Amino acid sequence: MGTVTAIDGVRVFTGDGLTEPRRVYLDGAEIGTGRTPDVVVDGRGRVLLPGLIDAHMHTVRGREDLQDLATWGVTTGLDMAAWPSAFVTAMRGQTGVAQILSATTPAVGPGGNHARMPGFPADGVVTGPREARAFVDRRVAEGADYIKIVTEAAPPEGMDQETVDAIVAAAHGHGLLVVAHAVTTGAVHVAVAAGVDISTHAPLDAVLDDATVQRMRDAGTVCSPTLTMMRGVADLRAAAGLRYEHARDSVTALHAAGVRLLVGTDANSAPGAPFAPRHGESMHDELGLMVDAGLTPVEALRSATGLTAQIFGLDDRGVVEPGRRADLLLVDGDPTEDIGATRAIAGGWIAGERVR
Structure with a gap:
């Protein structure tokens, strides 16, 4: 004992x-x-x-990332893209540090930035709906805990609507949640139309329109807005017309409509990432930003603990x-x-x- x-x-x-x-x-x-x-x-x-749960992070350095999470009170990290599968398996088996779940390799379109990342696995590039089931089957075989899709407003950068729809259907056929990386309003529209379970990131190009917010509420779509990441990207790319206020005000609208919100940071240490929130420490930044966007402290804490556990089936x-x-x-x-x-x-x- x-x-x-x-x-x-x-x-x-x-x-x-x-x-x-x-x-x-x-x-x-x-x-x-x-x-x-x-x-x-x-x-x-x-x-x-309860130990905090980061609903969106990436394991890159290995155990060092998980130790940083633990040091700041984050006891579980939901990894939203990591590879190869042997690395993910090794990180799942670490003790004394934060425990992770993982999407392993995400699905991306052939023309987007993710497909051009150095070392991105070729089997993560999905070019049409006929490839959807094989993609999901590969993720299931390597033990993915949920499926991650990078959605874009339209080809050629991203997958078309039919392909995203097919991946969601295949994942749901395996009983897996689907998380969509959606950083623009157009990408959110694609994700919501496909019936994803969780949309992650809040758009910087504009505030989500009322019809989309209501559709998310009615469909039970969950959002993890990663405001820490969005603020960092907006600060770096203000000249491109990206504004943090759009992301913040989208969260305010989602919260007012009753859409469930999760606390995730997009913490990463990946070379070439547009911004790199620090593992663990950024979780406390995110809690503050969520409160600034309209959540009460109690709501933010619940979103960082029990609600995330409930959504992802972490009953323990x-x-x-x-x-x-x-x-x-x-x-x-x-x-x-x-x-x-x-x-x-x-x-x-x-x-x-x-x-x-």
Whole structure:
């Protein structure tokens, strides 16, 4: 049996608010119910959160990226493109650092920027609907946890609507969620028309129109806007007419309409990326930007924990309850009032092990 840790006098985030001060037990890799503790941690004046889940990141440097996530209280990272499959498998097996899931290789059109990335796998380029099922079958064979598609407004840069539709249908046939990289309003239209489950990024070219927002709400489409990335790109490419305010105001409109929003950063360390949010640290930037866009601190915290776990079927984490993974973040202050308090990290645990 593993070490039993008790955190005393701590208020616990429930997804809706905070409990009164209480004792929480970590029994080995899970949250427990009350064996005699080997270690006692003072939680007075502090708040215990489920470990944060970054709904959009990329594993590039390997374990170093996962260690950076863990250091900042991010205990799970949803990798949205990584290859080769042997590398992804090795990163899934790391212990003592953030755990990842992965889309492995994404589907891209033959003329877009992604297809021209050095080292991009040839089997990720999809030129027509007849190739859709084979693409998805390859991802399933290498253990993809969900399917990632890069959508564009139209060929020749991206895949046509029929091809995107076919990939979504094939993925859903395997019971897999589909995440669309959609950085323009036109790309969002393609993704939503195809019935993707999650649209990631918020467009910089214009604010999403009311009809698209309502269609996303009615279809149950989820959005992970990656405002940290979009702000960074807008700062670098303002001359091209890209404005961060468009992304922020799109999030405000989506939130007002009741579209579910997830906290993702697009953290990466890839050479040639348009911007590189820092693994882990950028999660706290993203929480602040989501609050600035209209979410309450409680909503932002829920979107970074239990809601993401629910959407991606991670039933073993995202809440502080007995029997769940002991993936936890202890902070000074009250982040339900001041979202910046998530940076005041007093302790973190992954599967019951204290993060060093």
